[in-house]
Amino acid sequence: MTQSANQPSMFCFQCQEASKGTGCTIVGVCGKPHDVANLMDLLIYTLKGISFLSLDLDMPTEMERRVSLFIMDSLFATITNANFDRDYFLNKNREALELRAEVRSLRDVQFPGAADSLPDAAVWTGDESEFDGKAWTVGVLRTENEDIRSLRELLTYGLKGMAAYSYHAGQLNEIDPALDAFVRRALAATLDDTLEAGDLVALNLEAGKYGVDAMAMLDRANTGTYGNPEVTKVKIGAGSRPGILISGHDLKDLEELLEQTEGKGIDVYTHSEMLPAHYYPAFKKYEHFYGNYGNAWWKQNKEFESFNGPILMTTNCIVPPKDSYIGRLYTTGNTGYPGVAHIPDGKDGATKDFSALIEQALTCAPPTEIESGEIVGGFAHNAVLSVADQVVDAVKTGAIRRFFVMAGCDGRMKSRNYYTDFARELPQDTVIMTAGCAKYKYNKLDLGDIGGIPRVLDAGQCNDSYSLVVIAMKLKEVFGLDDINDLPISYNIAWYEQKAVIVLLALLHLGVKNIHLGPTLPAFLSPNVVNVLVENFGIGGITNVEDDMKMFLGA
Numbered sequence: 001m002t003q004s005a006n007q008p009s010m011f012c013f014q015c016q017e018a019s020k021g022t023g024c025t026i027v028g029v030c031g032k033p034h035d036v037a038n039l040m041d042l043l044i045y046t047l048k049g050i051s052f053l054s055l056d057l058d059m060p061t062e063m064e065r066r067v068s069l070f071i072m073d074s075l076f077a078t079i080t081n082a083n084f085d086r087d088y089f090l091n092k093n094r095e096a097l098e099l100r101a102e103v104r105s106l107r108d109v110q111f112p113g114a115a116d117s118l119p120d121a122a123v124w125t126g127d128e129s130e131f132d133g134k135a136w137t138v139g140v141l142r143t144e145n146e147d148i149r150s151l152r153e154l155l156t157y158g159l160k161g162m163a164a165y166s167y168h169a170g171q172l173n174e175i176d177p178a179l180d181a182f183v184r185r186a187l188a189a190t191l192d193d194t195l196e197a198g199d200l201v202a203l204n205l206e207a208g209k210y211g212v213d214a215m216a217m218l219d220r221a222n223t224g225t226y227g228n229p230e231v232t233k234v235k236i237g238a239g240s241r242p243g244i245l246i247s248g249h250d251l252k253d254l255e256e257l258l259e260q261t262e263g264k265g266i267d268v269y270t271h272s273e274m275l276p277a278h279y280y281p282a283f284k285k286y287e288h289f290y291g292n293y294g295n296a297w298w299k300q301n302k303e304f305e306s307f308n309g310p311i312l313m314t315t316n317c318i319v320p321p322k323d324s325y326i327g328r329l330y331t332t333g334n335t336g337y338p339g340v341a342h343i344p345d346g347k348d349g350a351t352k353d354f355s356a357l358i359e360q361a362l363t364c365a366p367p368t369e370i371e372s373g374e375i376v377g378g379f380a381h382n383a384v385l386s387v388a389d390q391v392v393d394a395v396k397t398g399a400i401r402r403f404f405v406m407a408g409c410d411g412r413m414k415s416r417n418y419y420t421d422f423a424r425e426l427p428q429d430t431v432i433m434t435a436g437c438a439k440y441k442y443n444k445l446d447l448g449d450i451g452g453i454p455r456v457l458d459a460g461q462c463n464d465s466y467s468l469v470v471i472a473m474k475l476k477e478v479f480g481l482d483d484i485n486d487l488p489i490s491y492n493i494a495w496y497e498q499k500a501v502i503v504l505l506a507l508l509h510l511g512v513k514n515i516h517l518g519p520t521l522p523a524f525l526s527p528n529v530v531n532v533l534v535e536n537f538g539i540g541g542i543t544n545v546e547d548d549m550k551m552f553l554g555a
Contacts, residue, residue: 010034011140013523014157015080016496017411022523023140030081031320038135039089040078044156045138046096047071049121051187053103057110063102068180069170070099071187075163077334080497081297082316085336093131119191150526151200152190154501157524158207159183161502164249164315165214165463167334171252172221179217182210201532208509211502215466222251222280228382229279229460235291236444238369239267242361245293245307247271247300248314249461251280253332256351257312258286266361269293271303272317273437276460279378292375293367296410296440304329309364310357312343316497317437328364330357375443377458379433381470384457391453392478395488399450401429402553403489407465407503408438409496415519416441419494421545423447423456427553431455433471436462438494465503469510484511490552491515492542495522508537518542 008025012018017029027034054067074092077083104122108115115123126134143149166179189195189203223229244266246254254270254277261268267290270277275292277283294303297317304311304325313331321329321337332343332352346352384391394400404426410416423432423442432442432455439458447455459467476484495504495517507515514537521530521541533539542548 010037012037013140014153014160014498016409016520016522017413018523021520028080032084033086035132036084036086036089038139039086039093039131041139042131042135043074043089043092043096044078045121046093046100046124047074048187048191049119049123050096050100050103051184052119052122052191053100053107054184055188057103057107059103059106063106064177064180065175067099067103067184068175068177070095071183072163072166072170072180073334075160075183076167076316079160079164079316079499081318083334083336084318084320085338087338088336090128090131094128097125121191146526147197147528148195148200150524150529151197151204153524154505154522154529155186155200155204155207156190157498157501158204158211158505159186159502161497161499162207162211162214164499165211165218165502168250168252168315168463169214169218169221171250172225174217174221174224176213176217179210179213182206197528197532204505205509207502208505208507211506212466212469212509214502215463215469215506218463219466223382226251226255226283227281229276229378229380230281231376231378231383232279232284233374233376234275234278235374236293237291237372238269238293238367239290240366241265241267241288242364243267243269243290243293243307243309243367244357244361245269245271245304245309245311245367246274246314247297247311248317248335249273249463250314250333251277253312253314253352254283257354257357258283258289259351260354261288261358261361262286264288264358264362266358269307269367271300271311272297272440273461274314276377276458276464279380279460294370296437298410298412303370306368306370308367309361312354312357328360371444373444376454376456377439377443377460379454379457379467380459380464381467381474384459384467384471385474387453388474388478390451392475394451394453395479399429400431400453401427401488403431403433403487404552405433405468405489405491405493406438406442407433407435407459407462407468408494408500409462410437410440410494411496411519413519416494418519418542418545419492420445422492422548425545425549426455428455431457433457433459433468433489435459435464435468436500441494462499462503465506469506472512473510485513492548492552493517494519512537514538514540516540516542516548 011023013023019029267288269290270292271294300319310328313335330341343352419441
């Protein structure tokens with residue numbers, strides 16, 4: 001298949017802001033150029049080939065680890081707003097072909113004579129000049145059946161989210177070979193044209209199971225390294241010293257930055273999804289760990305300008321930068337943007353070198369204050385369960401009528417103001433449980449408390465949705481319920497990108513029903529797949545605050 005004049009330059013519908021609610025065809029709404037989008041598709045295709053070749057293969061431990069790390073790292077790099085750098089993906093595709101050749105050689109030894117049954121993803125080859133042409137033929141639209149395409153992409157996006165969590169856990173030396181093996185098996189399954197819709201639905205639910213495992217693994221990694229999050233007040237103003245702003249999700253990067261900036265006359269601030277780092281005991285020893293600056297990722301164009309100092313992007317959530325601060329922006333890990341300085345990994349496990357940021361920070365003015373005060377967070381599962389008796393009593397006495405899980409993502413669409421209005425209009429006997437940057441729609445509202453229990457309980461980053469699951473399962477046990485859906489908990493979740501997809505699949509695996517997603521349902525869900533989710537799990541969208549409030553509360 002070749003690209004004709006009337007075909008789109010790209011096709012991507014993996015995020016909530018997909019153009020016209022159907023898909024980006026010229027350039028990504030995120031700013032991703034069409035050629036980068038296509039190279040991402042080619043990389044995913046070759047990862048599927050590597051995964052197919054690895055099935056039933058007896059790989060040496062060292063080789064299996066390299067394959068797993070490459071697949072996870074590559075999947076993570078293709079998440080929305082992570083990496084916009086064409087050169088990065090050209091190199092990744094070259095590395096993928098080299099790794100696939102190595103896996104293929106081992107397979108040929110262990111399974112001689114099986115080459116005739118290999119899919120194209122496992123055998124295609126070409127030099128860099130052929131990448132763009134090949135990429136067009138292997139993207140999302142190559143699966144013609146709309147429902148099969150929908151379920152394959154749902155699975156692939158769930159795997160991307162799972163890879164993100166696995167990557168962060170791996171940075172802290174937590175790995176799960178069974179999870180890695182599932183990712184390869186699931187990727188290979190998307191090449192299997194004999195699988196019907198029912199098979200793919202089952203595989204998506206199995207992905208949810210491993211999604212729970214991935215979030216649990218990351219929780220172990222974070223708490224085992226930095227301690228259990230504690231209820232904490234975080235400053236949201238600005239100090240008088242130069243600062244470095246760190247955004248994204250990777251706590252290991254923050255740790256190394258704090259170590260290297262200690263005693264240098266520089267303050268370190270968190271941004272967006274890095275806010276929950278303030279809740280971990282290990283980071284509280286750093287006196288120059290000042291507070292949180294700004295809001296959710298999509299406001300960075302203005303907030304990075306006013307910060308005045310260097311900004312480090314550790315993971316996805318990059319917005320194409322303005323000229324006014326691109327010279328102060330740095331990426332690290334698998335993030336990247338053309339023209340932006342990149343901090344590489346240290347050699348042989350050494351720490352990263354953040355001296356360039358430190359030197360630049362010392363020449364910059366302090367951050368311009370854009371707000372003042374404090375916000376409270378740190379309500380992860382350990383903190384909440386330590387006061388479980390108080391919570392249970394509040395429910396039994398009627399002081400708390402219902403919990404609302406409003407986790408997920410924030411985004412640019414004005415329709416997302418729905419979540420601010422919804423939080424504001426919730427009755428005083430309800431409590432919001434949140435995780436992820438969706439919190440920025442309401443975490444600075446003065447919603448009060450119920451008997452000392454704040455009405456907004458922030459568990460942390462998007463991966464800390466696991467904490468909300470643990471809390472729900474514990475409440476189910478305490479109340480002696482057989483079904484998690486009998487708890488006084490409603491789910492009104494905002495989604496944006498692929499980490500939200502694996503959280504959704506995890507909830508479905510756990511049997512949670514009647515989850516409402518907004519501001520729109522995913523563009524990659526076909527009408528028939530939506531019907532399956534509605535009929536079997538009660539998945540729904542949102543309408544308006546007044547009607548949805550009646551629906552949730554039965555008023």
